[in-house]
Structure formats: C-alpha cells, structure tokens
C-alpha cells in the first residue's frame with residue numbers, strides 16, 4: 001500500500017464532512033473516489049495533502065505517518081495534487097508555472113542561488129547546474145504533455161482543456177509517486193473525456209505513478225479504475241471493482257436519489 | 261580569449277557605468293540642494309525596492325520600513341560620530357561607556373545596521389508569518405512605533421528625543437548611487453533565481469505554492485529578512501545624509517512614501533520602483549509649495565498651511581489606487597527590447 005488511511009474523519013463545526021474513512025491505495029494502481037456533490041471527496045484530498053488537519057484518524061504514506069504534516073512537507077514526501085477549480089499561477093507563463101514546482105528539489109541555499117557564477121565547478125557554485133537541470137526537465141515535461149508550443153504564453157490565456165493539462169504538468173514537476181486528481185474531466189465534452197482517460201493511463205506508465213482520482217464522469221471512472229470508493233454524506237457506502245460498483249444498489253440509489 | 265558578449269548584458273553594464281560616471285561628475289558640479297534631492301532619490305529607491313520585495317514580489321503586506329530604517333540610521337549615528345564629538349550630543353546623560361569607545365567606518369556601520377534590522381525582522385517575522393492572513397501589516401506598523409519609542413527612551417545609547425548630531429555628513433553621489441546599483445543588482449539576482457520564482461508563486465496563490473512544496477514560513481521569512489536588511493542599509497544612508505538622527509525622523513508616516521512609490525512604480529517591478537522613486541522624491545519637493553502660506557492679491561488662501569502637502573499626497577495615493585492600480589510598470593521590467601519596440605524603424609548603431 002502506498003497510501004492508507006485509518007478512520008479518517010473531518011468535522012466542520014457540527015458537520016461531519018468525512019466519517020471514519022478507510023482508504024487503501026496499492027502502488028501503481030488507479031483508484032477512484034466517487035459520490036454526489038458534498039459527499040466529502042475533496043475534503044479527503046485536503047486531509048491527505050495537509051491542507052486540513054483531520055479531526056480524527058491517521059494517514060500513512062508508505063509506512064510513514066503523514067497525518068497533519070504541512071502541505072509542503074507532504075509534497076516533498078512525494079504526493080502532488082491538482083485542484084477541482086483549476087488553480088494555476090494565472091499571471092505567470094506556462095513555463096514558469098511548471099518550473100516553480102521544481103523549487104522543492106533545489107539544494108543550493110539562497111546565497112548560493114544569488115551569487116551564482118556559471119562555468120565554475122559545482123562545489124564552488126552549485127546553482128547554475130541545478131537551474132540548467134530544472135530548465136531541461138521543464139522543457140521535457142512540457143514536450144511530453146504537448147504544451148511546448150505555448151510555453152511562453154500567460155497561463156490564463158490557455159484554453160480550458162490545456163489549463164487542466166498544465167495543472168497536471170505542474171504537479172508532475174514535483175516528481176510525485178502519488179498523484180491526486182480532483183475532477184480532471186470537469187467541464188470537458190465526451191470526446192475530451194475519452195482522451196483524458198487514455199492520457200491518465202499513459203501518465204501512470206510513463207511517470208511510474210499511483211493515481212487517486214475523484215471524478216463524476218462514470219464512463220471515465222469505470223474505464224480506468226482498478227478499485228472504486230463510493231462516498232455519500234461523508235460515509236464510505238461502498239467499495240469494490242468497477243463491475244461490482246455498477247451493480248451495487250446502494251450506489252445506484254445514491255446517484256439516482258431516493259424519492260422522498 | 262574573447263567570448264562574445266550578450267548585447268543585453270553589454271547594454272546593462274553600459275547603463276550601470278553611465279549612471280556611476282554621471283553620479284561622479286554631477287557630484288562635483290551640482291549645487292548642494294539638487295545633490296541632496298538626487299541622493300534622496302537613490303536612497304528612497306533602495307528602501308522602496310526593499311518594500312517591493314515583500315509587498316510586490318512576495319505578496320505580503322509590510323508597513324515596517326520606517327522602523328527598519330531607524331535601526332540602520334541609529335547604527336550609523338551611534339558608531340560613526342567621531343568619539344571626541346559625542347559629548348556634544350550626549351550632554352544630558354553620557355553615552356554608554358562601552359559604545360562610547362567604539363567608532364566604525366561608515367561601511368561597517370551600514371552593514372551592521374542592515375544586519376540588526378534583519379535580526380529584528382527575524383524576531384517579528386517568525387511568530388507573525390506563521391499565521392495566515394495579513395497580520396504582518398499590523399505587526400510591522402506596531403514594530404516601527406515601538407522601535408521609535410524605544411529609541412526615544414534609551415537615553416545612554418540613542419540620546420533619546422534629543423537625537424544624535426555630528427553624524428559625518430554623506431553627500432557623495434558616487435557612493436550613494438553605487439549603493440543603489442548594488443541593491444538593484446543583488447535583488448535582481450535574488451528575484452531571477454529559483455527563490456525569486458518561489459516568492460512570486462506565494463504572491464500568486466500561497467495555497468498552491470505550498471501544495472507545490474514551497475515552505476511558506478521559510479520563504480516569507482527569507483523575503484522579509486532580506487527586505488529589512490536593505491531597509492536598514494537605506495536607513496543608514498538616510499541618517500548619514502541628514503547628518504542628525506532623531507526619533508521624529510522615523511514616524512511611521514515615512515513608510516507611506518515608499519508605499520506610494522511601489523504602487524506607482526508597479527508592485528513587482530524593480531525598474532518601475534526606480535522610476536517612481538525619482539518621480540515621488542522630486543514631486544514631494546515641489547509639493548512643499550502647499551505647506552507654505554499662499555497670498556494671492558493680498559488675500560491669504562486659507563488651506564495653504566503645513567500639512568497640506570500630506571493631504572495632497574494622500575489624495576494622490578487614493579487616485580492611484582482607484583484608477584491606476586498596476587502603476588507605471590505593472591509586474592514587468594523595463595528592458596532594452598521595450599525601447600526597441602517603441603522605435604521600430606530606428607536603425608541600430610553598428611558600433
């Protein structure tokens with residue numbers, strides 16, 4: 001298991017947004033969380049990434065307890081995320097958006113970064129080599145995600161689908177082991193959603209990733225998930241392989257809504 | 261082994277050399293009034309840049325520049341006044357016997373002032389920057405008042421409200437402009453490094469920056485402490501320019517000048533800050549006209565009295581914020597490419 005939660009619980013005032021959730025994410029798989037609006041899916045992500053400290057319960061990444069560590073430590077440990085509502089650095093370029101996410105790998109301190117002299121051996125001035133590597137890795141990543149042609153464009157000027165892809169590129173730049181995608185298909189048409197499905201599969205292989213996915217598009221989820229967790233009102237009402245989930249009466253009820 | 265020099269770097273080096281040469285020549289030519297204003301322009305540039313690092317490039321909101329300046333100015337005043345001239349300031353209470361024996365050259369006192377200011381920033385920043393939200397503005401505003409009151413009361417060190425006289429006057433334009441250019445170069449190097457990108461990420465969206473692995477406390481603190489260092493240096497130069505340092509020089513209203521400058525120049529633009537520092541500093545001189553009584557046809561116009569300048573100043577700030585939010589440069593920098601684009605048909609000199 002690359003990620004495991006134990007009775008993960010989050011309360012906001014009187015509202016229990018997530019109630020004793022036990023999640024298991026095996027390494028190298030694509031695991032999904034589905035559920036109606038307000039079920040608590042994003043809140044699970046926010047706890048895993050350290051944005052919220054859980055009210056109760058624990059989170060393990062590998063065998064390390066990462067419960068309530070701060071978000072930058074968790075990203076350094078190897079978990080990266082995208083956001084449900086795209087959150088790019090809007091005024092910065094595509095290239096800058098991605099290279100910023102390389103900063104966590106920087107070994108040079110701020111003085112070495114300021115007083116950089118290229119051409120010197122790296123024990124005297126380590127920064128230029130690191131910067132060069134960041135630039136190359138960023139170029140390469142943009143190339144792989146087919147964003148190179150717009151690398152100097154201001155990120156907010158990109159079409160919607162590309163903004164989503166850029167957000168994924170930025171998350172990948174941190175070199176995560178586990179990637180959390182919060183509704184990557186939101187706002188996409190059926191054809192784009194179809195493409196996204198093979199894109200996510202490709203990412204997993206190419207970057208050796210484990211992927212945890214929140215999604216509403218059932219076709220996408222059923223298509224690529226190894227295992228699915230279903231949430232409703234903070235509770236994990238079902239889990240299983242896609243075929244099991246499709247036939248589960250509780251799930252059908254949660255999605256179609258009971259008549260009351 | 262002549263390597264081919266990048267024309268941009270060449271132009272920049274030429275601009276630096278030209279500025280320093282001009283400062284050197286003007287220093288011998290200009291009258292002391294004009295020299296003083298031009299020196300003030302350069303010092304205001306240093307301090308405004310330091311404020312822009314925090315407010316414009318890192319997206320925090322500090323109002324502590326007057327306090328950090330005071331730390332730098334007092335460091336210069338305490339350590340550079342010649343030992344034999346000190347009793348003429350410290351006639352009520354003698355100077356602390358330990359300090360009374362130490363005299364330092366200006367450069368050392370400046371650096372010491374910068375380091376002290378940075379230390380203060382570390383002490384304020386560490387608790388405050390852990391909190392989410394804009395507590396920094398309140399904390400720094402409080403700090404700059406506290407430091408002033410402290411300096412008013414530490415009689416044997418700062419000579420209290422009487423201030424310290426006989427600070428060896430600094431009017432050498434070359435030195436002051438050299439300090440300005442060094443500040444610009446150092447901040448440029450910082451901001452174009454990976455750390456500078458991290459600062460901008462925090463400015464754009466601190467939640468996302470943190471999710472990308474950028475430690476908020478560490479980077480905010482770094483920006484804030486470096487800012488204080490340069491404000492301390494600027495304050496030291498300011499003290500040396502004035503020749504007398506007393507607590508009233510460092511009211512928190514002084515900080516508003518720098519806020520106006522960075523808003524006018526563009527939050528997040530080094531070159532904009534430089535341009536705006538010159539505009540505002542000269543502007544403030546010309547606005548002095550509002551502070552002296554005005555007679556028209558034998559009638560005294562009632563509003564022209566000391567203080568009106570600040571009113572006009574505040575109105576300008578409001579107009580700026582309401583109608584001109586991005587300032588002169590926005591977040592862009594002046595570049596030679598920009599000039600070239602302005603004059604598309606002009607042929608470039610081949611020399």
Ligand SMILES: Nc1ncnc2c1ncn2[C@@H]1O[C@H](COP(=O)(O)OP(=O)(O)OP(=O)(O)O)[C@@H](O)[C@H]1O
Pocket residue numbers: 012015017035036037038039040041042043044084
């Ligand atoms: N910071 C917060 N403060 C208070 N309540 C919150 C907070 N964040 C989430 N909630 C509440 O927790 C519940 C779960 O929200 P969450 O965003 O996790 O749902 P979701 O499953 O991601 O829904 P959606 O599909 O609409 O994105 C909701 O009732 C929401 O109002």
Ligand SMILES: [Mg+2]
Pocket residue numbers: 041042043084
């Ligand atoms: Mg959600």
